[in-house]
Amino acid sequence: MMKISEFGIRNSELLAIVCLVLIFSTMAAAGVVEKKAALGGFDGFVERMGAGTRELGRGNTGSADTSAMPGAYWNPAILGFRQNLNYTLNGEKRDLDRTGGSLGIESSVGKRMGIGFAMLYRGDMDFKVIDDDDQTLGTATPFFSMMYLGFSYRATRRDAFGISLSMSYDNMDIAEYYEDENIDLNDGYTSPVSLNLGWLRQWNEKWSTSVVIRNLSFSKNLSSRWTKTVSSDNSVPSTEGVRPKVLQIGAGYRSKVMGKPVYAWMEALDYQLADTLLVFDTHWHLWTARVGFECEIITDGTIRTGMDDRNFMVGLGYKFRIPIAKKKYLFDVNYALTYESEADLWNPLSFGLRGYIP
Amino acid sequence: MFFLNKEMAGKFAAGVALLLCGTGVAFAEGETLFSNWAVSVAPGPTAGQLWVYSRGEVNQGVVLLNLNLNASGKITAGKSQVEPVDNEFSAVHYQTYADKLAERRRFPMEVAGNLGVVLPMFGLDEDDHFTEPRGFFSLKESGSVPTPLDVPPSAESIESPMDYAVSGFAYSEKAKTLYAARGRLGIVEYEISKGAGNPQIAEKILNKKSHQWEKLPSAGSVDFSKYLDVFDLELNSEMGELWIASSEGLWMQSASGSIASASKALEKERVTGVWIGGKPLQAIVETSALNKGVSTGGLWRKVLGTKDDFKKVAFLDSVGTAQKKDIYDNADYTVTGVAFLGDKAYVGVWVAGGSVSGYLLLDSKGVRTHGQGTESTDPWLHGFETGVTDRDAIITSITEFPLNAKTMGLAVATDGNGISVSADSGKTWTPVLNRAKLGGNLGSVRMVPSVITAGGESLVSYKVGKDSKITIEVFSYDMRKVRKIVSGAPRLADESRSTNAKEDFWDGMDDAGRPCTMGIYYVRVKDNHGHVGWGKVMSLGGGR
Numbered sequence: 016m017m018k019i020s021e022f023g024i025r026n027s028e029l030l031a032i033v034c035l036v037l038i039f040s041t042m043a044a045a046g047v048v049e050k051k052a053a054l055g056g057f058d059g060f061v062e063r064m065g066a067g068t069r070e071l072g073r074g075n076t077g078s079a080d081t082s083a084m085p086g087a088y089w090n091p092a093i094l095g096f097r098q099n100l101n102y103t104l105n106g107e108k109r110d111l112d113r114t115g116g117s118l119g120i121e122s123s124v125g126k127r128m129g130i131g132f133a134m135l136y137r138g139d140m141d142f143k144v145i146d147d148d149d150q151t152l153g154t155a156t157p158f159f160s161m162m163y164l165g166f167s168y169r170a171t172r173r174d175a176f177g178i179s180l181s182m183s184y185d186n187m188d189i190a191e192y193y194e195d196e197n198i199d200l201n202d203g204y205t206s207p208v209s210l211n212l213g214w215l216r217q218w219n220e221k222w223s224t225s226v227v228i229r230n231l232s233f234s235k236n237l238s239s240r241w242t243k244t245v246s247s248d249n250s251v252p253s254t255e256g257v258r259p260k261v262l263q264i265g266a267g268y269r270s271k272v273m274g275k276p277v278y279a280w281m282e283a284l285d286y287q288l289a290d291t292l293l294v295f296d297t298h299w300h301l302w303t304a305r306v307g308f309e310c311e312i313i314t315d316g317t318i319r320t321g322m323d324d325r326n327f328m329v330g331l332g333y334k335f336r337i338p339i340a341k342k343k344y345l346f347d348v349n350y351a352l353t354y355e356s357e358a359d360l361w362n363p364l365s366f367g368l369r370g371y372i373p
Numbered sequence: 374m375f376f377l378n379k380e381m382a383g384k385f386a387a388g389v390a391l392l393l394c395g396t397g398v399a400f401a402e403g404e405t406l407f408s409n410w411a412v413s414v415a416p417g418p419t420a421g422q423l424w425v426y427s428r429g430e431v432n433q434g435v436v437l438l439n440l441n442l443n444a445s446g447k448i449t450a451g452k453s454q455v456e457p458v459d460n461e462f463s464a465v466h467y468q469t470y471a472d473k474l475a476e477r478r479r480f481p482m483e484v485a486g487n488l489g490v491v492l493p494m495f496g497l498d499e500d501d502h503f504t505e506p507r508g509f510f511s512l513k514e515s516g517s518v519p520t521p522l523d524v525p526p527s528a529e530s531i532e533s534p535m536d537y538a539v540s541g542f543a544y545s546e547k548a549k550t551l552y553a554a555r556g557r558l559g560i561v562e563y564e565i566s567k568g569a570g571n572p573q574i575a576e577k578i579l580n581k582k583s584h585q586w587e588k589l590p591s592a593g594s595v596d597f598s599k600y601l602d603v604f605d606l607e608l609n610s611e612m613g614e615l616w617i618a619s620s621e622g623l624w625m626q627s628a629s630g631s632i633a634s635a636s637k638a639l640e641k642e643r644v645t646g647v648w649i650g651g652k653p654l655q656a657i658v659e660t661s662a663l664n665k666g667v668s669t670g671g672l673w674r675k676v677l678g679t680k681d682d683f684k685k686v687a688f689l690d691s692v693g694t695a696q697k698k699d700i701y702d703n704a705d706y707t708v709t710g711v712a713f714l715g716d717k718a719y720v721g722v723w724v725a726g727g728s729v730s731g732y733l734l735l736d737s738k739g740v741r742t743h744g745q746g747t748e749s750t751d752p753w754l755h756g757f758e759t760g761v762t763d764r765d766a767i768i769t770s771i772t773e774f775p776l777n778a779k780t781m782g783l784a785v786a787t788d789g790n791g792i793s794v795s796a797d798s799g800k801t802w803t804p805v806l807n808r809a810k811l812g813g814n815l816g817s818v819r820m821v822p823s824v825i826t827a828g829g830e831s832l833v834s835y836k837v838g839k840d841s842k843i844t845i846e847v848f849s850y851d852m853r854k855v856r857k858i859v860s861g862a863p864r865l866a867d868e869s870r871s872t873n874a875k876e877d878f879w880d881g882m883d884d885a886g887r888p889c890t891m892g893i894y895y896v897r898v899k900d901n902h903g904h905v906g907w908g909k910v911m912s913l914g915g916g917r
Contacts, residue, residue: 058890060851111895111907113850137850139893142909145823147789148409148429149809149834157893157911159850185891187911189824204891243891245913251826254914256890326852355852358897359905 058241059258061137061161061183062229065323066117068105068367072330072351073307074321076280079215079225079265084369085119085133087165090227090265091177092215094121094129095169105367109353110360112141121165129177133163144192155188163211177213181229182206185243199248207232209239209258221269229261236292259286259301272310280307280321319351327354345370405450407434407457409806411786412465413482415490416774423774423784424490425792426482428465433458435490435512438805440794442776448794448803458517462510464492466538467502470727475661475670476540476556476604476618476645478707478725480770480786483542485551487569489513493539494520506538508561509553513569522553522561523576527595531557541605541646543615552615554603559589560617579603579619584632607647609677611654618644623658623683636683639673649677650713650773657718657735658683659708668705672720674735687739688753695739700751704729712773712783714798719783721771722754730768731756732785734799755799763804763874764830766790790874808870811836815906818898820879823908826915827881827888833896833908837864837871841900847879847910848895855883855894861901881912890914 065075066088077083078090084103086093099122106116115138121131138158143151165179183206190200210231217223232239239258245251265282282305289299307321309330319330330351336343351365408429415424423438434457441449458464464480472478485491494510495503508522528537541554549566559578567573576589578600589595602620609616613628616635623644625635634640639658646659654677661670672686687695700706700722709721709730716737723730731754733740742752743759757765766787776782776796783795791806811817811834819834833845843864847856858879864871879896883889891914898906 058892060849060853060892064851111909139850139909142893142911143819143823145809145819145821146430147822148807149819149821150807151809155911159892187891187913189911243914245826245891245915251913252915254827254888254891256914324853357854358848358852358895360852 058256059230061135061159062261064115064137066105066119066133066135067103067369068107068349068351068365069319069330069332069347069369070307071105071107071353071365071367072319072321072328072332072349073278073280073309074305074328075323076265076267076282076305076307076321078213078227078263078282079223079267080278080280081215081217081223084121085117085131085163086121086129086167086177087119087131087133087163087179088117088135088161090213090215090225090263091131091163091165091179091211092167092175092213092225092227094131094165094177095127095167095175096215096217097121097123097129097131099123099371099373101369101371103367103369105349105365107351107362107365109355109362109364112139114138114140127169129165129167129169129175131163131165131167131179133165135161135163142188144189146192152192155192157186157188159183159185165211167213173217175215177215179211179213180208181211182208198246198250200246200251201244204241204243206241206258207239223267225263225265225267227261227263227265229263230258231260236290238290240290257290259288261286276311278307278309280309281305325356327356328352342373344373405436405453405805406438406791406807407432407436407455409791410788411769411792412788413480413492413770414772414774414784414786414792415482415484416772418484420775420777423772423792423794424482424484425786426464426480426490426492427786427791428463432460433463434517438792440776440782440805442780442782442796446796448776448782448796448805450805456512456516458510458512459519462494462496462507462519463503464494464510465503466493466495466506466535467504468535471725472535473663473668473725474645475659475668475705475707475725477535477538478723479540479646479709481539481541481605482770483544483551485511485542485544486546486549487513487565488544488551488563491520491542491544491551491553495538504535506534509539509542511569520563522555523591524558525589525591525595527590527593527597528558530594531597536602541603541607541618543606543608545608545610545613545615547610547613552606552608554606554618556602556604557597557600559586559600560603560606579617579624579632581621584624584634586632604644605646607649607656609649609654609656616647616649616656618647618658620644623647636673636675638682638684646708648708648711648713648718650711651718652713652715654678655713655718656683657686657708657711657720661705661707668725670701670706671699672701672708672733672735672740674718686735689739689741691742691744691752693738699740700733700753703751709769710771712771714773714781714783717798719771719773719799721768721785723767723769727767727788729754729756731759731761732768732771732799761785761799761802762787762790762793763802764790764832764878804874808834811870812906814838814902815898815900815904818896818906818908820896820908820910824911824913825879825881826913828915830878830880831910832872832874833858833877833879833898834870834872835877835898835906835908836869837866837900837902837904839866839902840864841866841871841902841904843871843877843901844899845877846897848897849889850893850895852895855889857884858896864900879910881914888912888914 070077081096083089119133167177169175242255262285286301309319315334317332332349335346349367353362408427411427413426437454439451496505496507537558551563562575564573577586605618607616615626617624622640623635642660643662658673673683675683688699705725712719718735720733766789770786793802842861845858896908
């Protein structure tokens with residue numbers, strides 16, 4: 016006979032949640048103590064930093080949530096669960112002049128399919144270009160962006176599979192300062208297209224899981240390679256690399272505590288850093304994890320908290336329902352505060368809006 | 374680099390000229406150096422002053438630097454006088470670092486009385502490269518004054534214009550005459566006894582057989598194979614002698630005007646440089662030749678006033694035994710200049726291409742080893758590894774100069790790290806370079822330069838108000854730590870900068886030694902007093 020805790024959760028479920036949190040936390044710790052390489056040294060930070068203020072407030076978790084947006088980024092399979100024309104717009108300013116944002120628009124196509132577009136943006140609004148003589152030549156505003164186009168097919172009532180195409184565009188914004196040195200720098204770089212595959216299963220009303228594989232291509236080893244030609248006159252060597260293949264496994268759990276809806280989200284991410292199809296040597300893998308919780312403490316009002324690697328977040332959200340022309344439009348307004356613990360930086364300026372057009 | 378601001382331009386326009394100790398040079402007050410890419414150093418007109426010619430990425434100019442030596446032996450730079458040079462010409466030609474001939478790989482600068490400071494002048498070619506020798510330029514109260522030298526029609530038979538580039542100067546205060554070595558076109562005598570604005574110019578070529586000067590014909594053809602190329606000149610002011618380094622031997626013009634060989638041992642040698650100085654007075658000569666693509670060279674010395682001929686300088690091991698091989702057997706070296714302090718000579722050298730540079734310490738026995746280098750370092754070469762510079766920059770020039778009434782100083786110019794100055798005969802060195810003002814207690818952190826490729830160096834420039842233990846870490850955009858540069862490293866409080874340039878830099882690599890990908894990185898500097906400062910640097914990647 017199942018025992019019920021004072022929070023209204025079966026003890027076995029509580030145990031499962033605790034175990035999952037411990038497992039994911041251990042994986043996060045494993046990633047943290049791993050010194051073989053620094054994840055920050057690899058490209059793709061735009062992708063790593065997530066998208067969506069709602070998801071940010073709960074530890075950047077979203078791949079196993081059918082409501083996560085933009086779906087083309089989080090898990091293209093999510094798009095198979097769309098029923099309306101959905102949109103999201105997010106913006107943030109982090110310490111040290113870092114700005115970021117994302118937008119997404121997605122819609123159902125027929126009864127079983129969905130399509131979505133997402134764009135992620137990160138930049139620095141005040142980068143001082145300083146030369147060897149310690150003279151400030153000017154201020155650059157470099158930025159990095161990723162674009163996704165996703166498709167999904169819901170194979171069953173519970174399962175959806177998706178694919179998204181992604182490519183990045185970076186702009187360093189420094190070329191003008193080197194024109195007088197006869198160095199012909201390129202400011203903009205466009206990456207080749209990468210493939211991202213996703214599966215989402217809604218097991219029941221409580222549990223959902225997801226698997227997302229990122230950064231594949233049709234080239235050798237299915238690796239997503241890129242070359243950045245820094246200067247058009249070969250005065251600066253070109254740089255090349257491979258985007259790490261990412262395996263992202265997520266889980267979601269929904270329940271009630273003291274009559275209030277609560278949600279727990281977990282994700283484990285494996286970055287394979289080698290340019291091979293698959294490698295099992297741990298030296299070539301980096302692991303990080305994300306956990307997040309949210310609770311609808313009042314009707315349409317949600318508080319969130321979470322942890323992404325060693326960064327901590329808290330978030331707030333409120334859903335406004337505004338009648339316009341005999342229809343009720345949903346405006347989901349979200350806020351997040353992020354603490355980047357390694358750098359000891361507090362970032363209190365993340366805002367997002369999402370909704371759908373009925 | 375230095376830009377002429379409106380205030381300074383106004384000063385020039387108004388003709389507010391500060392006459393400097395009889396040189397007639399009027400400069401505007403400016404920054405420490407014109408650029409950290411210093412090319413030449415030469416003694417200033419009074420004690421504690423130093424001429425520095427430097428060339429930034431956009432602009433170039435000369436600085437008269439005022440240096441102070443305090444009682445504790447610390448050298449500080451005061452306000453300097455700055456004079457920009459027109460960007461239509463340069464004292465550095467396009468192939469200086471890679472030129473195959475030694476006499477073209479140095480940067481002569483001469484203080485020449487009322488002419489001010491003189492340097493070679495190269496003009497731009499069709500590709501906007503400084504490849505065309507145009508004579509010399511001087512700096513005086515009216516700014517930089519180009520002095521183009523005539524090139525006769527006969528010079529068309531000369532293979533390359535660089536064969537008549539100015540490669541050396543000598544100035545006689547007594548004769549009020551500047552002598553310029555012009556390679557295939559001999560020498561130019563530029564007499565200013567009637568004023569700098571009314572020069573008397575004589576162009577001469579030295580006949581190989583008669584050993585007499587002949588006037589360079591302004592018209593008609595000339596068989597230049599009958600004449601010696603002149604690569605360098607040096608004046609022995611005590612004797613009034615003009616020493617001439619030529620393509621066939623070393624020659625000496627006496628005060629009476631007669632010319633004779635200065636060395637039997639060097640008669641067949643291609644002598645590319647000559648320097649005179651020290652006590653006892655000595656002459657140091659460089660020979661350098663290129664035969665079928667193979668370069669050979671050597672250093673020679675003679676104590677003047679003795680009957681001994683020039684002898685090749687011995688390179689000694691740690692116990693003073695002369696070695697069979699010297700630096701010229703290892704690479705294509707060039708002497709960039711010689712500084713004399715008492716009986717010691719400090720011979721600045723670098724390898725063609727600029728990968729290795731420094732100075733040799735030469736005493737009466739020969740070149741001494743420093744005993745501090747690694748196996749890969751030349752044991753005779755004083756440079757970055759022996760503390761002459763605090764960053765691994767090419768040493769381009771060396772000179773002695775009076776720091777004050779009692780102390781002779783040494784100065785070296787470096788390509789990228791300003792100059793280094795020593796008040797104790799080269800035992801310790803103080804870098805002097807352009808530095809932006811920093812906020813105290815890590816109030817501002819500047820990455821210099823702020824854009825690098827993997828394998829480059831960006832200096833973490835910061836200042837602490839009291840002696841501290843510093844930790845410097847590099848973070849990626851998403852604030853993941855990618856590199857720890859130093860941890861708890863002791864740094865001294867300093868009015869200008871607390872950075873230890875040998876350690877406090879980022880090379881674009883992560884902790885695993887792999888190049889970080891293209892992007893912006895954030896550098897955190899923390900001290901043990903609770904202060905935190907941030908700088909930014911962009912890596913363009915590379916190295917994969």
